[in-house]
Each structure stands twice: as structure tokens, then as C-alpha cells.
Amino acid sequence: VFPGVRQAQWLTKTKLVEGLPPAVQGITDNPALGLQELEERAKQVVSHARLWDTAEVAPRRERYCPVLFENLIHICRLMSGKYPSLSKRMLARNCRVAATWERESILLQVRGLSGILMNSMTPIPPVASKEEILATKEHVLETFYPIAPTIDLQEVNVYKELNDTGFRDGYPYSHPHTLFFLESANVRTGRFRPEQLRAKMLMFAFGNALAKARALHGNDPKVLEQPVVVQSVGTDGQLFQFMVFQLNTTDLVSNDGVKNLVWIDSDQNLYERAQCVPEVKKGVVTKPAGISGFQPDTFKKFLALYLHGTV
Amino acid sequence: AGAPGAAKTPEPSAGAAPYPDIGELRTLACDALLQESFYQSKQRPFLYRDQDHTPGPFLTQLVSTLAASLSGHNPLLAASSLDLNPEVNYYWHHGEEVVVHGHRKGRVDPVRFQIDDNPHLQIRVPKQLPEVVPLESDLGDVPVIDHKPSKLPLFKKQYENKVFIGSKVADPCCYGHTQFHLLPDRLKRERFIKERLEDQIEVVYRSNGIASLFAWTAAQAMYQGFWNEADVTRPFVSQAVVTDGKYFAFFCYQLNTLALTAETIENNPRKNICWGTDSKPLYDVVEDGHVKGFNDEVLLQLVHFLLNRPKEL
Numbered sequence: 254v255f256p257g258v259r260q261a262q263w264l265t266k267t268k269l270v271e272g273l274p275p276a277v278q279g280i281t282d283n284p285a286l287g288l289q290e291l292e293e294r295a296k297q298v299v300s301h302a303r304l305w306d307t308a309e310v311a312p313r314r315e316r317y318c319p320v321l322f323e324n325l326i327h328i329c330r331l332m333s334g335k336y337p338s339l340s341k342r343m344l345a346r347n348c349r350v351a352a353t354w355e356r357e358s359i360l361l362q363v364r365g366l367s368g369i370l371m372n373s374m375t376p377i378p379p380v381a382s383k384e385e386i387l388a389t390k391e392h393v394l395e396t397f398y399p400i401a402p403t404i405d406l407q408e409v410n411v412y413k414e415l416n417d418t419g420f421r422d423g424y425p426y427s428h429p430h431t432l433f434f435l436e437s438a439n440v441r442t443g444r445f446r447p448e449q450l451r452a453k454m455l456m457f458a459f460g461n462a463l464a465k466a467r468a469l470h471g472n473d474p475k476v477l478e479q480p481v482v483v484q485s486v487g488t489d490g491q492l493f494q495f496m497v498f499q500l501n502t503t504d505l506v507s508n509d510g511v512k513n514l515v516w517i518d519s520d521q522n523l524y525e526r527a528q529c530v531p532e533v534k535k536g537v538v539t540k541p542a543g544i545s546g547f548q549p550d551t552f553k554k555f556l557a558l559y560l561h562g563t564v
Numbered sequence: 565a566g567a568p569g570a571a572k573t574p575e576p577s578a579g580a581a582p583y584p585d586i587g588e589l590r591t592l593a594c595d596a597l598l599q600e601s602f603y604q605s606k607q608r609p610f611l612y613r614d615q616d617h618t619p620g621p622f623l624t625q626l627v628s629t630l631a632a633s634l635s636g637h638n639p640l641l642a643a644s645s646l647d648l649n650p651e652v653n654y655y656w657h658h659g660e661e662v663v664v665h666g667h668r669k670g671r672v673d674p675v676r677f678q679i680d681d682n683p684h685l686q687i688r689v690p691k692q693l694p695e696v697v698p699l700e701s702d703l704g705d706v707p708v709i710d711h712k713p714s715k716l717p718l719f720k721k722q723y724e725n726k727v728f729i730g731s732k733v734a735d736p737c738c739y740g741h742t743q744f745h746l747l748p749d750r751l752k753r754e755r756f757i758k759e760r761l762e763d764q765i766e767v768v769y770r771s772n773g774i775a776s777l778f779a780w781t782a783a784q785a786m787y788q789g790f791w792n793e794a795d796v797t798r799p800f801v802s803q804a805v806v807t808d809g810k811y812f813a814f815f816c817y818q819l820n821t822l823a824l825t826a827e828t829i830e831n832n833p834r835k836n837i838c839w840g841t842d843s844k845p846l847y848d849v850v851e852d853g854h855v856k857g858f859n860d861e862v863l864l865q866l867v868h869f870l871l872n873r874p875k876e877l
Contacts, residue, residue, distance in 0.1 A: 297736065301645060305732035308651055320648070327646045330628060334636030340588075340629065343595065345604055346621065417605070423853055424603040425595060 257452030258517070259395055264361060264403075265459040266505050267498070267513040268392045273554065274380040274497055274516045280557035280564060281550070288553055291328060295552040298324040299544050302490075303527035311529035318437035318490035321523075322369075325552070329559040338563050341374040343426040351415035352460040352467075354505045359403055363460030364415070369433040370461070372426035377482040377562035379499060381514050386480065386501050389512035416472070418464045429461040431558060434487040444489055447520055454485035454496050455515060462500035474504035476511050484558050493521045495554050497561075521551040584637050584867065586860065592633060593846075593863055594855045596625035601850045612749050619809020620684065620746055624648065627685050627744055631870055640873040645688045645737040650730035652681040652743075654779035656792070658824040661712065674825055675712070678722045679779040683804075685744040686730055686780075687870075688737040693801040694874050696818050696839070703837055729783045738787050740780045740802035742869055745772050747808040766813075766842055769806045773815030774838050777804050781819035781836075795823045795832075803869050811843040812862050814869060841865070 262269055272278075280286070302321035306312050312320070326344070333339035350367045353360065379386075420427070434454055436444040445453060462481040470477065477500065485496040495518040502511045525546020532540035600622040609617035628646065635641040657674035697703070729740060747768065756765050781800040790796045800819040805812055821834035848857025 298645075301731060301735060305735045306647075306650075307732075308653060308726050308728040323646065323648055327628070327632075330632035331635045331642055333632045334634075334642060337633075337636075340592065340633050343599055343629070344625065345599065347606070348604060419605050421603050421605070421853075424599070426599070 257449045258455060260397070261452040261455040261459075262515070263394050263396065264356060265455065265513060266356065266394065266502070266508070267455070267459070267515050268389050268394075270514060270516045271518075272516060273495060273518045273557075276378075276380045277497060277516075277554070277557050277561055280560055281553040283564075286556075286560075286564070288549075288556070291556065292549045292552065294328055295325070295549065296544065296547050298328060299524055299527070299547065303524075303544065304529055304542070314439050314490055315437050318435050318488070321490055322433060322435055322488070325555055326559075329556055332556075332560070336560075336564055339560070341426070341563075342430065343372050345370045345372060345419075348419040349417070350419050350457065350460050350464055351417040352463040353415060354463060354503075356505055357508065358506075361403075361406075362415075363456050363463075367419075367432055367457045367461060368435070370419075370429055371431045371433070371559075372420075372424075373428045373430040373562060374426055375562065376428040376479075377430060377484070379480040380482060380497055380516070381480070381499055381501075385514070386511055389501070389514065390510060392512055394508055394512070416464050416467045418461070418468055427465075429465055429483050430562065431484040431486060432457055432461065434485070436487065436489040445487075447492065447494060450487045450489075451494050451496065451517060451519060454487045454494060455498065455517075458483045458485045458496060458498035458515075459500065459513070462498060463503065466500055466503055470503075474502075474506065476502045476504060482562075484561065486555065486558060488523075491523060491527075493523060493551055493555065494519050495521065495558060497558070518554065521554065522546070522548055523551045524548065584634060584871075586864070586867075589630060589633065589867060590858065590860065590863060592629050593626055594858065596629060597622055597847065597850060597855055598853060600625060602853050614752075615746055615749050615809065619807075622809060623684055623744055623746055623807065627687075630866065631687065634867065634870050638871045638873050639877050640689050640691060640741070641687070641870065643690050643737075644741060645731070645735070647686045647688065647730050649682060649684065650686055651728055652679075652683060652686075652730055652776070652780050652783065653726035653728040654679050654783045654786075655725040655727055656782065656822075656824055657826075658829070660826045676722065676725070678725055679775060680726070681776050681779055683743040683776060684746040687741040687743075688730060688735070689739050689741045690736050691874055691877070692739045692798075693741065693803070693872055695799040695801060696816060697837065699796075699799050699820050700834060701820070701837070702833065702835060704835075706835060727783050727786050729780060729787060733787055738784065739800075740784055741872070743776060743780060743802070743804040745776060745804060745806045747772070747806065751808075753808065753811065769813035769843050770815075770840055772806045773804050773813065773840050774817070777802055777815060777817035777838060778819070778836065780804075781817055782822055785819060785822055790822055792823045792825050792828045795821055795828075795834075803872065805866065805869065806843075808843075810847065811845050812866070813841055813843040814865050815840040 302317045348370050351364045353362045438444045462483045466481045481500040487494040497516045499514045528540050528542050531538050531542045601618045655678045659675045663671050804815045817838045823832045846862045847855050
């Protein structure tokens with residue numbers, strides 16, 4: 254229908270940068286992490302999720318998408334044997350977030366179940382330097398004249414302008430670290446397409462960051478001394494979308510001034526295909542059973558986003 | 565038809581290596597409990613789904629964070645596979661019955677059993693747990709029950725005859741380490757106390773432990789090629805924790821024999837053994853963001869279970 258991410262950028266006053274930020278890239282290139290051995294485990298884990306996890310012939314997406322996610326997170330979590338500070342993380346499922354803001358006299362709101370959220374005791378340090386943040390002042394937000402930027406958004410009467418992180422005060426794991434979105438509906442029409450998924454990831458990363466910034470620094474719109482960084486990962490069980498969002502300002506009404514930043518690495522396949530039963534044509538096996546086309550880089554990015562902020 | 569094992573006293577604790585910091589683990593456990601019951605804003609639980617609201621998520625958090633934290637002390641955990649809500653199935657024959665009606669009336673058939681289990685969480689590993697007692701040990705007698713299995717609620721429905729440990733045969737993690745079972749709402753302690761059936765509370769934990777562990781260990785043995793005519797040459801050991809979210813009971817099972825059919829059981833002196841504890845509370849109550857009455861003993865037992873591994877590791 255409408256290029257989703259560009260609309261989300263206008264709504265959240267954000268500038269887009271293609272690819273992952275250098276801080277995260279640096280983690281994938283770090284040899285001390287022993288990423289080669291983990292590749293074997295990652296391959297096994299994909300085989301488990303896509304081929305072995307059911308007594309039936311093939312698991313369905315509703316099953317294999319969450320199982321693949323749990324398996325990948327299990328591998329990442331096991332690294333806390335080597336890096337004990339990783340245990341200062343807690344996964345929260347079905348958490349609700351609420352954030353309200355104004356853009357050019359339009360009142361916008363992000364509310365609802367924001368997928369699976371990993372919280373951390375320590376915040377992720379800002380990924381963009383002060384100069385890069387100031388440079389966003391020059392950036393002009395793309396407008397969509399004559400289409401209103403709120404097209405396709407649900408119009409509701411808002412009685413309470415809510416800002417809620419989803420957790421009570423005193424929660425020790427108080428910094429939202431990474432959001433995970435699993436598009437696991439079996440039927441294709443029940444799943445978000447990649448562009449829409451990325452837009453949803455951006456809106457919820459923004460919502461969580463905004464609610465956290467308001468909880469830390471109050472409700473007055475201002476440029477943040479300490480930008481808030483929230484990451485997002487979206488997948489349908491095979492294709493992964495990676496995103497790092499940095500909230501630089503809560504002054505969102507006008508179109509000028511410092512903008513927020515988002516780095517997006519889209520459409521990364523973890524593997525090419527998963528064949529549960531070998532395909533045989535005229536007595537010859539054309540496609541053997543198993544996982545083919547495994548891409549270790551995608552797994553490395555997943556792990557790098559997990560480790561970001563601690564390692 | 566008879567029960568496949570005999571419940572016994574608490575099991576021996578596992579291997580020693582440098583001890584993990586109990587204070588740290590206690591903090592992790594309390595954090596998990598507080599997050600699920602206090603800090604995260606949740607809506608009210610659905611009707612009769614209290615277990616899905618707090619105890620279920622708490623158990624998942626507790627096990628995943630403890631297992632990850634202990635993987636530095638137990639290399640077997642570092643190579644483990646964690647399954648959420650897996651399926652475990654086992655099918656076997658035991659005893660005989662006479663066909664009652666139909667065109668096969670009067671013939672003698674084996675009695676068929678099928679267990680279809682859904683543990684809340686399970687850990688599978690690539691190497692087997694060590695034996696607790698030697699293969700031929702005899703620690704007691706097995707009770708004999710004369711009526712048909714379909715009179716017990718466990719064996720009424722038999723649809724498909726399956727054997728499954730939670731993953732297919734190709735998976736390298738083909739041995740079971742520990743299962744975690746969450747008791748459903750209809751078996752809540754309060755209900756038993758209200759109906760003055762307190763003596764049945766432990767029965768629930770024990771029956772769950774025995775049945776689930778038998779099915780799991782026997783399915784593991786089948787995956788390795790053993791069956792009732794080719795009995796196991798080494799014992800299969802697995803552990804289980806049965807809980808309602810607050811009270812925890814620990815079980816350890818050693819499978820010594822698969823030969824349970826009418827023909828093979830005649831000269832078979834081996835018995836399967838299950839050791840288990842009574843259920844004990846992990847904590848008293850959660851009030852205002854603090855866990856009161858945390859019981860280190862229960863946590864220690866859980867840590868011992870997770871640290872269990874073959875002696876060579």
C-alpha cells in the first residue's frame with residue numbers, strides 16, 4: 254500500500270542510515286568471541302527448529318518461528334558462561350508499552366503488545382557521535398504531499414495521554430535493550446510483509462525509547478544529553494530484519510532541529526531452504542533433505558545485537 | 565497391569581567442580597520471580613488460566629537464566645538444547661487381556677499403553693547422565709494392579725502410537741537431562757485442601773514424575789535401538805522437577821529395562837527405579853517487590869540437578 258518505513262520516519266522524526274552502525278559491525282568482526290564454533294551450533298539449531306522439532310513430517314511456521322527464536326536466544330544466553338555481565342539481562346514476553354507525542358499538531362500514540370522485549374540493567378551507549386547527531390539538523394524529513402502522513406493510521410479518541418514503559422518503578426532491568434518481533438502466522442496474509450514489519454519495528458522501538466526517555470528526563474520536549482538506544486529484530490523464521498534506533502530528541506512537534514537516527518539492515522536470510530523430505534524427480538534426488546544455504550553472517554549480526562552494550 | 569517403577573527417598577547429589585556463587589543465583593531467581601509477579605504490568609489472568617499468568621513464565625525465566633549462568637560450570641549445559649513446550653510420547657505393551665466382544669472374542673491380546681506428555685520445559689544433551697546404581701539393582705518390589713489401564717485417567721485416550729523424545733532421531737542432543745513440569749490449575753493445592761484430600765497432594769507430584777520420566781527415558785532408549793526383545797545394556801538416567809510455581813518436587817529416574825511385555829517380563833529380574841522428594845516451597849510470599857522466606861535448600865537442589873553430568877566432563 255504505502256512505503257511503510259518512510260512514513261514511520263516522518264512520524265518519529267527520524268533519519269535513516271542503511272546498514273548496521275560501526276559499533277555493532279565491530280562486534281561481528283571481533284575474533285575473540287569464537288564465532289566460528291558458534292556457527293556449527295547455529296546450523297544445528299536451525300535444523301532443530303525447521304526439521305526435527307515435531308513428531309510429524311514438518312513443523313509449521315507457528316511452531317518453527319518461535320522455536321528458532323528461542324534456540325537462537327539460548328545460544329546467545331549461554332555466552333554468559335564466558336561473559337558473566339550478560340546475565341544482567343531479562344527477557345519479558347507480552348509486554349505492553351504506551352507512548353504519546355505530537356507531530357505538527359497531530360497527536361500520535363503507540364500502544365499495545367510490543368512483542369518480546371529484552372531488558373538490561375545497563376543502557377546501550379549511544380551509537381552516533383555528537384557530530385553525527387548535530388549533522389541531522391541539516392536533514393530534511395521526507396514529506397508525502399499531497400498524501401497526509403497519517404494515512405492508514407487508526408484514528409481514535411484519546412482520553413488519557415499515556416506514557417508507560419510497561420514496568421513498575423524499581424525494576425532492576427530498567428533499560429529496554431532489544432525488541433523481537435516474530436511473524437509466525439501460518440497463512441501469508443496473516444504476516445506483516447518485510448517493509449511493514451520494519452515500519453512496525455521502528456514505531457515500537459521509538460515508543461519504548463520515548464517512554465523510557467520521559468521516565469528518565471521528564472515530559473518536557475528537549476534534545477537529550479544522553480540519547481536512548483533501543484534495538485529491534487524482526488523475523489518470519491527465515492528472513493531477518495535488524496534495526497538500531499537512537500532517540501536524540503523528544504522535541505517532536507516541529508520539523509526542524511536535531512532528528513532521531515535509525516540504522517536498518519534489511520532482508521537478511523538465515524538460510525536458503527529447509528527441506529524436510531528429499532525431493533525426488535524420476536528416481537533421482539534433486540533436493541536432499543536438510544538445511545541448505547546457511548548464512549553465518551546473519552547469525553553473527555543477531556549475536557552482535559544481543560552482545561551490544563555489554564561486550 | 566502394573567506401575568513401571570517404585571518411588572524412593574531423595575536422590576544423591578551431582579558432581580563437584582568449583583562451586584557457583586549461590587548469592588548470585590538467588591538474586592537471579594528472585595529477579596525472575598519479581599519480574600513475572602510484580603514488576604511487569606500484566607492484565608488479569610484469564611479464567612482458570614492462573615498458571616499461564618505468573619508461574620509458567622516464572623518457571624521459563626528461572627530455568628533459562630540459571631542454565632545459562634551455570635553453563636560455565638557444566639560443559640554439558642553449554643552443549644544443551646532447551647525445548648519449550650515439547651512433545652514426549654511413548655508406546656508399550658505390558659500384561660495381557662482377553663478380547664471382550666467382536667469377531668476376535670476370546671483371543672488374548674497384549675494391553676497397550678501410550679503416554680503423550682507435554683512438559684513445560686526440557687533440557688536435552690548430547691551425552692548421557694551417569695548411572696545412579698548398577699543396572700541389576702533391586703531396591704524393592706513393584707505393586708501389582710489388576711484392573712485395566714483405561715480405568716485410570718492417564719490411559720483412557722489412545723489415538724496414535726508414537727515414540728518421541730522431543731526431537732527427531734537426527735538431533736545430536738538425543739539424551740534427556742532434566743524436564744520441568746508445571747501442574748495445571750485444576751490440580752492446585754488449595755483445591756485439594758478444600759476437599760480435605762491433603763494426602764493426595766504428593767501423589768500428584770509423584771505420579772507426574774514417574775510417568776513422564778519413564779516415557780522420556782524409554783523413548784531415549786528406543787532412539788538408541790533398544791526395545792523389549794533387545795533390552796538396554798546400560799541404564800538411562802534423566803531428572804525431572806515438578807512444580808506448581810511455588811512448591812517444587814525433584815525426581816531422578818533410572819531406566820534399567822524395557823522388557824515389559826508378557827513374553828519378555830517372565831525371566832526379567834530388572835526393575836526401573838525412581839527417586840523423589842516431597843514438594844517444598846521455594847519462597848513464602850511476594851510482597852511489595854520483595855521475596856519473603858526464600859528457601860535456599862530448594863534452589864540448591866535445583867542447582868545440583870542442573871550441574872549433573874558424566875564424570876569425565
